[in-house]
Structure formats: C-alpha cells, structure tokens
Amino acid sequence: MKRQPFFQLTQSAVEQLAGNFETPLLVLSLKQIEKNYKFLKANLPKVKFYYAMKANPDVRILEKMASLGSCFDVASDGEINTLASLGIAGGRMIYANPIKTSSGLRACAQNGVSKMTFDNLAEIEKMAQTCPGATVLLRFRIDKSSAHIDLNKKFGAAREEALSLLKAAKAAGLDAAGICFHVGSQVMYADPYLHALDISREIFEEAKAEGLNLRILDIGGGFPVPEPKVKFNLSEILGQVSARLNEDFPNVEIWAEPGRFICGTSMNLITSVIGVNERNGQTWYFLDDGLYGTFSGVIFDQWNYTLISYKEGDEIEATFAGPSCDSLDILFRGRLTVPLEVGDLLLVPACGAYSSASATVFNGFAKTRIVVWEEVKAELGLEEALATAV
Numbered sequence: 412m413k414r415q416p417f418f419q420l421t422q423s424a425v426e427q428l429a430g431n432f433e434t435p436l437l438v439l440s441l442k443q444i445e446k447n448y449k450f451l452k453a454n455l456p457k458v459k460f461y462y463a464m465k466a467n468p469d470v471r472i473l474e475k476m477a478s479l480g481s482c483f484d485v486a487s488d489g490e491i492n493t494l495a496s497l498g499i500a501g502g503r504m505i506y507a508n509p510i511k512t513s514s515g516l517r518a519c520a521q522n523g524v525s526k527m528t529f530d531n532l533a534e535i536e537k538m539a540q541t542c543p544g545a546t547v548l549l550r551f552r553i554d555k556s557s558a559h560i561d562l563n564k565k566f567g568a569a570r571e572e573a574l575s576l577l578k579a580a581k582a583a584g585l586d587a588a589g590i591c592f593h594v595g596s597q598v599m600y601a602d603p604y605l606h607a608l609d610i611s612r613e614i615f616e617e618a619k620a621e622g623l624n625l626r627i628l629d630i631g632g633g634f635p636v637p638e639p640k641v642k643f644n645l646s647e648i649l650g651q652v653s654a655r656l657n658e659d660f661p662n663v664e665i666w667a668e669p670g671r672f673i674c675g676t677s678m679n680l681i682t683s684v685i686g687v688n689e690r691n692g693q694t695w696y697f698l699d700d701g702l703y704g705t706f707s708g709v710i711f712d713q714w715n716y717t718l719i720s721y722k723e724g725d726e727i728e729a730t731f732a733g734p735s736c737d738s739l740d741i742l743f744r745g746r747l748t749v750p751l752e753v754g755d756l757l758l759v760p761a762c763g764a765y766s767s768a769s770a771t772v773f774n775g776f777a778k779t780r781i782v783v784w785e786e787v788k789a790e791l792g793l794e795e796a797l798a799t800a801v
C-alpha cells in the first residue's frame with residue numbers, strides 16, 4: 412500500500428519561517444492532527460479514542476482533538492485540570508495511570524472523572540475511598556514486549572492475578588467493567604496486539620464463568636509513526652486488529668489511548684547551528700535546541716531524530732550537541748552529515764511526540780516556541796508542506 416504523505420516543511424518554508432521568527436522554532440500542523448485521528452477512526456471503526464495527552468499537551472492540539480470528538484487519557488491532576496479549564500467534561504477522560512496520587516483522585520472527584528485503570532490491591536482501596544463506584548479497568552502485563560518503549564516493565568498485573576483483582580474491585584463497590592493493556596510504544600507489527608487480545612479473551616471468558624460480566628476492553632496506545640528505513644504497513648496492522656476485535660469481542664465496548672500516532676507527525680523543528688568546534692579530531696556542531704529542550708526525547712523517549720540539512724557536500728561524521736552549559740547535553744555522536752557552519756538551518760521532521768512535552772527550561776533557555784502551520788502558512792503565503800514517508 413502507498414505510504415501516506417505527512418507534514419514536512421519544504422526548504423523555502425524553513426528559510427522563510429527562520430527569517431520571520433527566531434530559531435529554534437516548532438511548527439505544528441493541526442491538519443495533520445486531524446488526518447491522524449481520522450486515519451485511526453477509519454481503520455479501527457469500532458474503537459472510541461482517548462488521546463494520551465502526555466505525548467503532546469499543546470492546548471491547540473487538545474482543542475482540535477476535542478472539536479473532533481475525541482476523548483482523553485490523562486495521567487495526573489494537572490492534565491485533568493488543563494482539560495477542565497478548556498471546558499472538556501470529566502466524562503470524556505480516563506485516568507489511565509495505574510498508580511494514582513491523592514491529588515489526582517481528588518481532581519477526578521471534583522471534575523466527574525469516573526473512569527480509571529489499576530493494577531494492584533492498594534489502588535482499589537484508594538479509588539473506592541475517593542471515587543466510590545468508579546468504573547475501573549484492570550491493566551494486565553504483556554511479558555514479552557517487542558515495542559520501541561516497553562511500558563510493561565513498570566505497569567500491569569500478572570495475568571494470573573487479573574480475575575482476583577477484578578473481584579476485589581467489585582467487592583469494594585467499584586464498577587469492575589473491563590480490562591486494559593499497553594503493548595508498548597511504536598509497535599510496528601500486529602502480533603503484540605493479537606497476543607494481548609488472546610489473553611484478553613481468556614480473561615473475559617474466565618470472568619464470565621465467575622459471574623463477572625466485563626463490558627469494556629481498552630487496547631491502549633502504541634500505534635507507530637513512520638521511521639526512516641523502517642517498513643511497516645499500519646493499515647494492514649490495524650486491519651488485523653480490527654478483524655480480531657470484531658471476531659472475539661463483538662458486543663464489547665473497545666477503547667484505545669493513542670498518543671504518539673496522533674501528534675508525532677504533526678510537528679517540525681527548525682534549529683540553527685550556533686557553534687562549531689574540532690575536538691580530538693571530531694567535528695562538533697552545537698545547535699540552538701538540545702537535550703533539555705525539544706530533543707529531550709533522545710533520553711526520555713529513546714528517539715533517534717532525523718536531521719535534514721539543505722547543504723551539499725561529502726558527508727563526515729560529527730557530534731551534535733545542545734546549547735546548554737552542561738556536558739550531558741549531547742544529542743548524537745558519529746552522525747553522518749554534510750559539513751555545516753554557524754547559521755546553517757536544520758529541519759527535524761516528525762518530532763511532535765514526547766519532545767516539547769518533556770522539555771525543560773534548564774540553564775534559562777525558554778521552551779521552544781510553537782507556531783501553527785496553517786496560520787503562518789496563510790500569513791506568509793507559503794506552499795503546502797507534505798512529504799512521503801520513506
């Protein structure tokens with residue numbers, strides 16, 4: 412199947428934007444957000460989506476997703492309060508952090524958030540106390556994850572404990588309504604989902620035999636964005652997942668919590684070379700955005716960002732570092748690049764997920780400004796910016 416083109420600025424747009432605004436600059440396409448949401452809806456028609464806003468909580472993305480009818484996966488009282496301040500009702504949120512703070516639970520009670528996930532006994536007591544009668548989903552663990560980021564190392568009950576935990580939740584007066592899993596982030600095969608669905612079906616059957624009628628299955632996030640030189644067919648993967656959902660869970664409400672797929676391809680970073688040095692025979696380039704900023708995903712998301720230069724020449728190996736006065740702030744070592752100079756611009760496409768979301772202001776550097784592509788495009792009369800995924 413033909414790969415979907417996604418938002419990527421052209422060279423002339425990069426140059427014009429850098430001329431009109433200071434770098435570093437993040438450019439966000441809300442049209443790409445909409446395309447991504449509609450793609451998931453079209454390929455998983457049975458599913459109700461909760462955008463995992465931790466991936467990118469930019470208010471304009473939240474408003475766009477809300478206007479499209481999406482629900483939201485929240486991880487903290489801060490996220491609940493942000494959505495509430497935008498007028499988004501608690502009924503459209505799931506508190507999908509298996510370990511909840513008391514301020515998070517209080518925010519649920521205050522804002523009408525009555526859906527949540529859990530994976531242990533202690534949590535049942537906490538939920539029952541602050542949010543009596545809440546609709547709860549038991550999160551189970553996938554033991555062999557092949558995901559880029561394995562979220563099962565930290566969360567998820569052992570499969571054998573699932574039924575007893577659901578029963579304990581029911582006994583505590585909670586609405587033990589279903590189960591959930593997260594196969595991990597950036598999953599490029601159907602198998603991890605199908606494996607998790609096999610386990611889910613077993614748990615549904617066991618629960619039924621014990622008189623517990625489950626009605627909700629939450630398949631989490633994990634849907635991948637294009638990566639250079641990695642081939643996968645997302646429509647095909649989702650087609651297999653969708654077929655299995657129809658077959659094995661015909662009368663079950665299905666939810667999902669996509670984060671990366673919604674926002675990953677929606678943002679481009681324009682960054683400039685601000686310093687060049689030769690150290691022990693290695694060329695170093697210092698950029699105006701770094702590990703404590705948009706490139707925080709190098710550490711927190713283990714992501715290997717693409718750097719596009721518009722210069723020509725024979726490639727050399729170089730080290731790229733951020734602007735802070737801190738020696739951890741090194742982005743890539745031994746990266747092949749054409750030789751660069753101070754003032755050169757670099758484009759980082761598809762950097763919308765787990766990047767600006769985890770940026771800091773360490774060393775006094777402000778977080779990188781984010782402008783909306785559809786607004787600046789009209790203002791500056793720029794051409795459309797789409798590139799086909801490689």
Ligand SMILES: Cc1ncc(COP(=O)(O)O)c(C=O)c1O
Pocket residue numbers: 463466484507508562593595596597631632633634668669670671672
């Ligand atoms: C509970 C939960 N749901 C959804 C997500 C989003 O995952 P992804 O960005 O891979 O779609 C995460 C990511 O950490 C998560 O912890």
